[in-house]
Amino acid sequence: MAAMFSQNPVMNGPNYSFSDSPQTNAPEGAREHRFDPYTDNGGSTLAIAGADFAILAGDTRLTSGYSINSRHHPKVFKIGGTTADQHDATLAISVVGFAADGEALKERLDAICKMYRYRHGKPMSVKACAQRLSTILYQKRFFPYYSHAILGGLDEEGKGAVYSYDPVGSYEREQCRAGGAAASLIMPFLDNQVNFKNQYVPGSGEGHALQERERNPLSRNEVEVLVKDAFDGAVERHIEVGDGLQMMIITQDGIEEVLLPLKKD
Amino acid sequence: MDHRPQAWGRPRDDVYGAYDGSYLQSGGPKTATQSPVVTGTSVVAIKYKDGVVIAADNLASYGSLARFTDVKRLRVFLGTSVVGFGGDVSDMQWLDRHLNELAIDESYDDEPSPSSLLSASPNKGHGKLNAANLHVYLQKLMYRRRNDFDPLWNQLLIAGLDAAGKPHLSSVDLRGTAFTSPSLATGFGAALAQPIMRRHAPTEEAAAALTREEAVGVVQECMKVLYYRDARSLDRYSIAVVTKEGVELKEDEQLERQSWAFAERIKGYGTQTV
Amino acid sequence: MFRNNYDNDSVTFSPQGRIFQVEYAAEAVKQGSVVVGIASKTHAVLVAIKRNAEELSSYQKKLFPIDEHTGIAIAGLTSDARVLSNFMKQQCLGHRLSYGRNMPVRSLVDQIGSKAQINTQHYGKRPYGVGLLVAGVDEQGPHLFEFQPSGMTEEMQAFAIGARSQMARTYLEKNLSEFASCGREELVRHGLKALKESLVQDRELTVENTSVGIVGVGKAKDGSTKVEPFKVYDGQDVNAWIDSVADDKEAATAEGETMEVDDE
Numbered sequence: 001m002a003a004m005f006s007q008n009p010v011m012n013g014p015n016y017s018f019s020d021s022p023q024t025n026a027p028e029g030a031r032e033h034r035f036d037p038y039t040d041n042g043g044s045t046l047a048i049a050g051a052d053f054a055i056l057a058g059d060t061r062l063t064s065g066y067s068i069n070s071r072h073h074p075k076v077f078k079i080g081g082t083t084a085d086q087h088d089a090t091l092a093i094s095v096v097g098f099a100a101d102g103e104a105l106k107e108r109l110d111a112i113c114k115m116y117r118y119r120h121g122k123p124m125s126v127k128a129c130a131q132r133l134s135t136i137l138y139q140k141r142f143f144p145y146y147s148h149a150i151l152g153g154l155d156e157e158g159k160g161a162v163y164s165y166d167p168v169g170s171y172e173r174e175q176c177r178a179g180g181a182a183a184s185l186i187m188p189f190l191d192n193q194v195n196f197k198n199q200y201v202p203g204s205g206e207g208h209a210l211q212e213r214e215r216n217p218l219s220r221n222e223v224e225v226l227v228k229d230a231f232d233g234a235v236e237r238h239i240e241v242g243d244g245l246q247m248m249i250i251t252q253d254g255i256e257e258v259l260l261p262l263k264k265d
Numbered sequence: 266m267d268h269r270p271q272a273w274g275r276p277r278d279d280v281y282g283a284y285d286g287s288y289l290q291s292g293g294p295k296t297a298t299q300s301p302v303v304t305g306t307s308v309v310a311i312k313y314k315d316g317v318v319i320a321a322d323n324l325a326s327y328g329s330l331a332r333f334t335d336v337k338r339l340r341v342f343l344g345t346s347v348v349g350f351g352g353d354v355s356d357m358q359w360l361d362r363h364l365n366e367l368a369i370d371e372s373y374d375d376e377p378s379p380s381s382l383l384s385a386s387p388n389k390g391h392g393k394l395n396a397a398n399l400h401v402y403l404q405k406l407m408y409r410r411r412n413d414f415d416p417l418w419n420q421l422l423i424a425g426l427d428a429a430g431k432p433h434l435s436s437v438d439l440r441g442t443a444f445t446s447p448s449l450a451t452g453f454g455a456a457l458a459q460p461i462m463r464r465h466a467p468t469e470e471a472a473a474a475l476t477r478e479e480a481v482g483v484v485q486e487c488m489k490v491l492y493y494r495d496a497r498s499l500d501r502y503s504i505a506v507v508t509k510e511g512v513e514l515k516e517d518e519q520l521e522r523q524s525w526a527f528a529e530r531i532k533g534y535g536t537q538t539v
Numbered sequence: 540m541f542r543n544n545y546d547n548d549s550v551t552f553s554p555q556g557r558i559f560q561v562e563y564a565a566e567a568v569k570q571g572s573v574v575v576g577i578a579s580k581t582h583a584v585l586v587a588i589k590r591n592a593e594e595l596s597s598y599q600k601k602l603f604p605i606d607e608h609t610g611i612a613i614a615g616l617t618s619d620a621r622v623l624s625n626f627m628k629q630q631c632l633g634h635r636l637s638y639g640r641n642m643p644v645r646s647l648v649d650q651i652g653s654k655a656q657i658n659t660q661h662y663g664k665r666p667y668g669v670g671l672l673v674a675g676v677d678e679q680g681p682h683l684f685e686f687q688p689s690g691m692t693e694e695m696q697a698f699a700i701g702a703r704s705q706m707a708r709t710y711l712e713k714n715l716s717e718f719a720s721c722g723r724e725e726l727v728r729h730g731l732k733a734l735k736e737s738l739v740q741d742r743e744l745t746v747e748n749t750s751v752g753i754v755g756v757g758k759a760k761d762g763s764t765k766v767e768p769f770k771v772y773d774g775q776d777v778n779a780w781i782d783s784v785a786d787d788k789e790a791a792t793a794e795g796e797t798m799e800v801d802d803e
Contacts, residue, residue, distance in 0.1 A: 034284065036276045037411050039440055062444050067455045069436070070444035072469075083607040083768050084635065100408050100441035111632055118604075118628060143412075374643060393678075394638065401639035428640070428678075429759075 038146050039064060041099040042240025044180035045075055046230055047150045048194060049160035051217040053251045054152040056094045056162075057227045058180075059235070059262060060244035071243040071264065073099070075180075077106050078248065078255050080113030080123055089255055090123045090153060092248040093133075096180030097147035097167070105145045109133055126153030130163040130171060137169030144168050148179035152250055160250070182234035182241045189230055194218065220249065228260060235263050268453040269497075270304045270352045274416065274439050301353035301418040303327050305338045306497045307454030308349035308422045309487045311462045312432040312447050312472040313480035316508035317424035319347050319434075320484045322492070323516070324499035325354045331499070339503045341512050343368050346396040346425030347505045348403070351451035352439070353418035360403075360417060367394070367402070396425025396433040396507075400443065408441025416440070420451040424507050432472075432507075447472035450487070453495045458487035477506065489520055493527070550662045561659050561666050564688035568670035571614030573701035573737040574601055575730045576672035577711070578683040579721040582755035582767075583674035585612040586730035588701075588738070589748045602752040602771045606631035608641040608676050610752045610769035614701035615669030615688075623651055623667065641766065644675035644682040648692045656690030670700045676756050676766055699733060706736040724780075727751055731784045744781045751777050 042063035047056045058075035061068060075096050081089035093109060095102030112132060116124045124132075130151050137145060144167045151163040164177040176194045178186035191197040200210035218226070227247060234241045242265070247258040276284065303325050310319035325333035338350045340361055348364065350357040371394055394402070400423045410416050420438040427433040435445040447469050448462035465483050466472035475483075484504065492498050500520040506513045532538070545551055546559030553559060574587040587601035599617055604610045605627045613620035630650055634642035651671070658664040671686040672695075683695045697718055699707035710733040711718075721729065730751070735744060751772040759765035772780075 034276065035274050035411075035414060035416055037274075037414065037416075037440060039442065041442065062442075064442070067459075069442075069455075070446045072446070073444045098440075098442075100404075100411070100443070103443075104408060104441075107636060111636065114632065115628075374646060394640075398638045398640050402637055405637050428764075 037143075038098050038101075040097065040181075041069070042181045043073075043075055043096050044178065044182035044186065044231070044234055044238070044241045045094040045096045045148070045150055046176075046178045046186055046190070046227060047094065047152050047162040047164070048176040048190070048218075048223050048227065049152070049162040049174070050220060050223055052154070052158055052160065053220050053223075053249060054092075054154065054160035054162055055220075055223050055227060055247055055249050056092045056150060056152040057231070057245060057247040058094050058096065059231060059241045060246055060259075061240065061242050062099060063240045066239075068243070074246050075102070076246050076248050077110070078257075079106065079110040080117060080129070082114070082117060086255075088123075090250070091126060091129055092152045092250055092255060094150045094152075094179070095147045098145075101145040102147035102149070105136065105147060105149060108136060112136075126151065126155055126161045126163070129153070130161075130173070133163075133165065134169040134171045137165060137167065141168050148183070150177055150179055152248070154250060154252065158252060178230070180241075182238040185234050185237055186230045189233065190226075193226055220251075224249075224258075231262060268456055270301045270306075270418065270452060273301075273352065273418065273420070275300075299353075299418065301356075303332060303354040304497075305336065305351055305354055305357065306495055307450055307452040307458065307491050308338065308351045308420075309450040309454045309458045309462065309484055309491070310349060310422050310424050310434055310448065311466055311475070311480050311483055312434050312469075313466075313475035313477055314473055315432070315477065316426070316506060317347075317432050317434050318477075318480040318484045318504065318506050319349050319422060319424040320488055320502055320504040321349050321351070322488065322499040322502040324497070324501075326497045329497070331497075334499060334501065337503055337516050339505050339514060339516070340364065341505070341514060342399060342425075343371065343393055344511055345393065345507075346399050346423060347507050347512055347514070348399070349422040349424070349451075351420045351422075356417040356419050360419065360421075363406075395428060396423050396435075397427040399423055399425070400433070400435040400437065400445075404437045404441055404443040407437050407439060411440045422449050422451060424505070426507070426509055430509055453498075454487065454491060457490055457494055461487050461490065481506065485521075489523065492520055492523070493525075548662055549659050549664060549666060558659065561689050564666035564668050565670075567668035568615045568688065568700055569702060569704075571616075571669070571701045572601065573699055573704045573707055573734060574612035574614050574672055575697075575699040575704075575707050575711070575733045575737075576612060576674055576683045576685075576695070577697040577718050577721075577726050577730050577733075578674070578681045578695070579718050579726050581681065581757070582721075582723050582726050582753060583676065583681040583683050584723075584726045584730050584754075585610060585672055585674050585750075585752040586727065586734050587612050587750045587752075588734060588744075589750055591748075598747060600750075602750045604752075604769050604771060605647075605673075605675075606635070606642065607768040608754060608766050609644060609647065610674055610754060610771070612672040612674070612752065613669055614671075614704075616667075617669075619667045619669040620671065623654075623669065623671065626654065627651060641675075641677050643677045643679075644673065644684065645677075645694070647675070648673050648684040648686060651686060652690050652692040654690075655686070655688060659688075659690060672698060672700060674752065674754055674769070676754055678764075680756060681754070697729075697733075699737065701737075703737040703739070707733040710736045723753060723755060727753065727780050728784050731780060735784065744784070746774050746778050746781065749773075749777050749781060751780060 045058040056076045060072045062070040062073035076094040078086035078089035080091050113124045149165040155161040165171045176190045196213045199213035204211035231245050242262050245260040245262050249256040308321040321338040325336040340348045416439040423435050436449050437443045447466040450458040492500050503516040545553035549560035572588045572590045576585045589598035591598045603624045631642045658666045666688040673684040685698050686692050697711040754769040755767040756764050
């Protein structure tokens, strides 16, 4: 299944994605019976946790093979608000991979958060929601939701929190994470720009024994610029990423949504 | 991407390797899964100022055989929305019956209630499902069937209006993948018609500036290009215009002003000049 | 000594054609404190008197939000009401998931009607000991429904159920013609006035014992209808309303929409 997310189509000339006559030694007249329930709808997501905010972002392109199905198909959603317009939501989730699974996952988690809020009279904490999301994913271990989910919110201390998942529920709280088609393009950029990996203070030691650049939390504006740069880069190098950039900025005052244009080619 | 409905939902050989059909030998587990048999080709649709224009030809193919030449693939729902069907025709007919039941159930709720006399919009009808609602419903239906490994082998376009009375156009396919766009096309149309429509309506704003005549013209042009290039298409087609006034459906249109002059110049696969 | 042989279960008719268990359940509704509901062209409101078992205890909740477009007021057994309210919440969530819209209020009420009726026709079951007023809005506008343990449901323009509710109903009947054109605040005041009619001697509306629930429809900026979500107001939030219907102010308060309580 790993091949599902393969970013490099076979480049050995024009070919169908299947052979016209399937190899079979079935009895005369038998037809091939097989349905592949999964597909990859491309796109990319990214989340960064700040000192008192968290940003979730995703492009808005929806693809199927070389076709662009839609130029505006959001991948980031507010969840757990009391109403359908989610005006009082405190959490956000991004999903990328197989779009139908991603949205089904989002709707299930949203319903759970809504019931929690209805029963307890307060919104679910990110920590609790993160654990619950893991359980939901693992419950479908043998017919997984084929999506890379990232959950964002503010923790009990008001610090930005980002949790990232694999399709079967393994999860971890992180400072930042990129997901989807261009994850492998964006993630090294984030390592360098958010966690200052491979950045050293010049002249602070002999040879390679240099002092690492000190890590301090990034401001909201810096992060927003970083997100835009990451996606501009991904758009250049990945055909499944583009059209629009959707950002959810989670702060103490609520969730702010920003929509920016990306290249449409 | 391969646009033949037969290819939809099948594992890619270049990803998975050649398909191993050995399990078909005998008995084995029950498989509810099918593949499409009699199929319809593209459906195309575009939004404009006051509504949506949607069209599909009247052909149902059996493989490469043009088997039924009078099959209507646009279906009106509650007089307010249109669903266009690409892919398997028997699944389309099942969906048609299912939508009929849904429409009947919905109409039962249509009795005027005592409060409708004092409500802001008296007797408007009790919450008729609009195209946006129908889209959500069909997405859930298709996704559920894919989860049961018993998919309905179709791609659907849903045309109509949303709760705010604005034009609504959306698509659902056999895996439950759903999306919206100012213009949409299924099957071959995604490669041939969509570029033409996107020239006229690249954005929602551009679509909202189109007139009805322009939108109908674009769709007719698309149907012509599809007939020129899609070997599984027909020059008889259905076209519907959905507005807040209702649905105007014409089911026996003939492609006009065809010119096959370009055919003489075609040699090989495009790069050949001698 | 006389003993009623026909009230041991809810499946046996008495020779007079009555089902006593269902009638007893209706009595349970009359034990609950009074709730009033009114619908206008734009809003539906529920108002209720909360009771506390003793001075030191808290007040029992009477209004419950169901979904953003619907809420209920209860009279009778609170625990039975919670079963129904959870069921209604699930139905609304399910409907929204399947159709992407607010569940039509009538369908929702029909569902609890059918659910309650089953309890009146199966051996070993017991009717719900609670009556509801359901206020909601849908594409058709605001609605108010009454629900009884028998499974009976009926759409109302204004209604009251619970202890001494007859006096409130009398008030509502007298002022019925005004309700349709009432605005939000006016409607709440009518509800509170009706509620006052049903109060026992020496009791008054206070911020502790009064609950107000409001749901409505308005116009959004783009001209589409927008739902004002069902919201319950308790405590200091209802103070201004209570003051405006206080006996001494009655004459002074002219009609009009001058009072601003809602902070939205």
